[in-house]
Amino acid sequence: MSEVRWGIIGTGTIAKAFAADFRYAKTGELRAVASRDKGSADAFAEQFGIELAMVDYFSLINSHEVDVIYIAVPHVFHFELTKACILAGKHVLCEKPFTLNQAQAKELFELAQAKEVFVMEAMWSRFNPAVEQALEWVEEGEIGNAQSVQASFGFALEQDPSHRLFNRELGGGALLDVGIYPIFLAQLIFGKPDFVQNQAVVGDTDVDLLEQLLLGWDGGQLASLEASIITQQPNRAVISGTHGYIEFDKEWYKAKAITLCKQDGSEHTMTFDFQGVGYQFEVEEVNRCIQEGVLQSPNHLWEDTLNLLSTMDEIRQDIGVSYPGEPELYEMDVEHHHHEHNHHHKH
Template identity: 70%
Template sequence: MKKVRWGIIGTGKIAHLFASDFSHVKAGELCAVASRNKASADAFAEKFDIEWAFVDYFSLINSHEVDVIYIATPHVHHFDLAKACILAGKAVLCEKPLTINEAQSRILYDLALEHDVFIMEAMWTRFNPAVEQVIEWVEEGEIGTLNSLQASLNFLAPTDPNHRLLNIEMGGGALLDIGIYPVFLAQLLFGKPDFVQNQAVIGDTDVDVFEQILLGWESGKLASLDASLISCNPNRAVLSGSKGYIELDSEWFKAKSCRMVTAQGAERAVTFDFPGNGYQFEADEVNRCLQEGLLQSPNYSWQDSLELIATLDEVRQDIGLYYPGEEQPDFDVDDHHHEHSHHKH
């Protein structure tokens, strides 16, 4: 089987984490990187022993040196770059969120189908061994009927108003960057919610800096989720069932351990001793899919991704948060409601 050749677009923090974990990927080799800054591209290539360093994204996209491209740029650039990759016949692993809204994501998946090109949103948490263990316990009925879920993802973002996390032009805000993880976990376990409620705090730069989201399902299940760029939190996830509960340990989205506790108090803990942060598992999945000739991962499908962004769209519509270039519906009728429920931070 010939080695899958990888390229990376972007040289920021997430690209560094992915590249350093790539040494643990079972197959495939990292052979190209692109940054619009020559010094960054060269330094990144040297650090990770990458053969090709491009100063132009499109040179990498059209290069014959790579089979699959990992897109690690700010959110607002994902759509155009992924589209260019698909049109160039390159498989894509695109950092989450795949795009800033469902309409854009749908266009990419339709295009990938039309051009017969593999694409996956980089929801790396889905392939984390601790998360896979949790799914297995739930499916085997170890905690009885799973009724509810609580998950948080909070961290202190840089305070620079131009930082991508706080910049509306860059698709900033807590929801798309970190809120996506708790919502993902809830939908992984319960599917797309029937009810979405939330409270959000909008910061000085007009993006959401903190929200609490309550998701509900007709079947009587609930998920209580929060995401914040202004608070510290243990970042655990707890799944509650009729016979016990499961806890994913701190920094649950990249956890290396989880435990199950029965209603009687018996505990079973599992630890996974994997190296790095765990980005290697999504790369392994992409390599497997490419070698099997698949266009999407059966473990994190296009449908899963579309249902996730659809929920995030719904939360953003409720907050009244729109990014440049998005259609803004006419909110006249409902203005008082928005004034009432969203506080300026």
């Protein structure tokens, strides 16, 4: 099969980072970009050497020039745009969180199955070589039985109500944007948690600004996680086991080095010398899956996305953060949740 041809919807920060790393991918061709602003589309196309700049998302979605579309717009638009792409028979890589909640994701995956198109959440860190190495070490028993994960992701922003991350209408908040990463790491190692507890600070614009999460599993594993859009976090991650621990370099979600620390004090560091930030690895994964004719990546399954959203739905239901048009979140049976441990503070 010839090269997989890509189009990008959106020209913001993430779209730029993705396009910048695309050149390091061994496969695929970046052919088109769409923005509702002609100036943005043209400038983006020029900056990254993209042939087609479109001012209408649907021109791109219906274009015969592309096979797969990368969606990089604010969270609230993921559902509608992914749905439109699937209906147009296009494969999709949609930025995380895949949708606002699990119900939306279920609907899209059922549609993708029916239309036979490949769809994946852009959990790019899953394909980072350091993350892959950590998973391999855990599976090989290098740290004995993995027992806990500690991870953070956060940065300090000015609290500007119009900024996407502080804007409820755009799906703002720390959890969906950055909290998803530490949760992803914990669930990559231990699966979907059996217990979820949290402490959160909700801001004046009714989105979560800072939270600490404690996830637990029936097998006795724990994860202590932190997410923030108002404090600069160390952005470190450690996986601890009965015989040692694995420590990622700072900014663990795009780390280029990882260290295996044994009980006896010995340390072994592995360094990965890749260019860019690492978006190219998810591009290669999507290309491989499309060429093999599979509908989901075996390394980031639809079920993995549903499990991530399920955990985040539970946390949001508990802290009382919801987004426009999602009453279904609150119809869940509240009896199953342990509210007495969770105290929430207005910031």
